[in-house]
Amino acid sequence: MEHSASIEKFSVTQKITMMVNRYEVRSVDPSGNPGQLMALAQQKRAAFKEEVRFFADESRQTVLFSFKARQRLDLGATYDVLDAQGNPIGSFRKNFGASLLRSTWQLDAPGVQAVGSERSQGVAIARRVWEIVPFLDAIPAPFLFHFDFRDPSGQLVLTSERRASLRDRYDVTVPGGRLDWRVAAAMAVALDALQSR
Template identity: 60%
Template structure:
């Protein structure tokens, strides 16, 4: 069964500002280039209870979906995804214990229960070591890391988020399972950037 809003491929681009993180979600054209703007998201930094709202465009006049944490300042916090009317579409959470070595997320929506991990264990370990070395931790390095989500029951691919090599964070997102609604997929893709270091 196909989700009400299924988008098989899209791009996420981060825009950094002083007080907020902003994300543009673009459709993918058939030739692999960025197409129309599908959504615009904004995340306040240092919020006690994480919430990201997605709008139809950068005017922020019409909210179309969102995700927010159930708890405040909790590394185990589950994040629920809602449509524009406040109806829950799914949820995701970071697996804190497993993420100590390799970032791991759980995603549930539309009959899917999936687990996502950093693709390369070597990059995951290097990122952690880099943060602990005093004179290197302050040097910003754009580590290229990817996440692969697979169905917990079948092992089949559900969602792939691949970071592109660039100064600003840019991601190519492929949704292999048509049961996964675009709004949940976009929320998860943005969370992989916005919440990854939490």
């Protein structure tokens, strides 16, 4: 899959396995149904230095891109998005001060700076209550949380909307294709994989 900046819509679906979290990044048809596999992401659980690689297909022989934490076990870590050759093409980090009430992320890529936060303050608070109630924290949260990323002028750069399904599925939109789809896909996977950190 070429890394055209003109890709405006795709989906990300989580597949849970014993040792790793896997995510499929797929194109979508005009009706929003998943189509061609664009990338397959894999995240090792309990890694000391967070890294998620995106492969071309199920064989996992060809790395298309990745994201990796700059520091080990740092709640405020910056994650670099790297192309297949290891060159940086973007970065993101969680803003922990702003995230106390509503998860907030800073996203940077060539020509794009954006801040993303949960769309609904009510859902954000309900999620936090769910996570601290002892008997509820073992049950997957039923909330559909959506993120909107906007540049300093208020223009929408990226949205990630969680669908109601048994597996986590996100509809990702990059209005105008301003953001490299690889950076958008890395951010969308991170919103799921790193959300509770």
